[in-house]
């Protein structure tokens with residue numbers, strides 16, 4: 001998991017091509033599909049390629065590591081537009097498991 005922060009005040013960052021780079025890498029599509037009426041009124045699903053936007057001085061959490069393969073994201077990090085924060089996996093798991101505290105008995 002990664003977080004991206006837009007360091008600029010007035011310039012929102014927007015990345016498209018999510019499907020091309022992220023979905024194909026992870027071999028799992030996270031894009032939204034909408035049901036539209038096709039020819040002869042037959043319902044067909046239409047893929048809406050996922051994209052994301054980070055407004056000025058905002059941070060977007062919980063992004064998949066694969067978004068780093070997006071050319072727009074790479075460029076923005078290199079130029080200092082976006083600040084990358086890696087969220088350690090253990091931290092994510094610890095957050096999710098706050099209620100469960102297994103007791104490890106050592107003898």
Ligand SMILES: [Zn+2]
Pocket residue numbers: 018019023028029030031049050
């Ligand atoms: Zn996709």
